[in-house]
Amino acid sequence: MFSCAKCGCTNCEKGEIRTTGSGVSRFLNLQNQKFGFMACEACGYTEFYRMDGKGGLGTVFDVLTN
Template identity: 45%
Template structure:
């Protein structure tokens, strides 16, 4: 997510930070603590308003997450 033309919808600021987060999906993934949902985010550095975008995950990363949790 580099070189995006960002303007915060709340405060109009142009500086931002980006990152990724993972979350659990359904009941079984919660029970086994498998974080099979992946999101990218863009956050305003001034007011901290954050937008999340769903990203695709691969089977290999889900398997790796299962054995490391």
């Protein structure tokens, strides 16, 4: 169960984002870093959690869509 560390609210929004890393992946705009997030619906405080982004198929899709 979610409980906001800032205000104590128990309602949250959950989702995922992808970001680029450094070096060659940044130059090629490969979004190979995957994070999940939980954002408090009351105050907006957001926590990010690193997720496994080592999927080969996901990397192929990133290359094709850039």
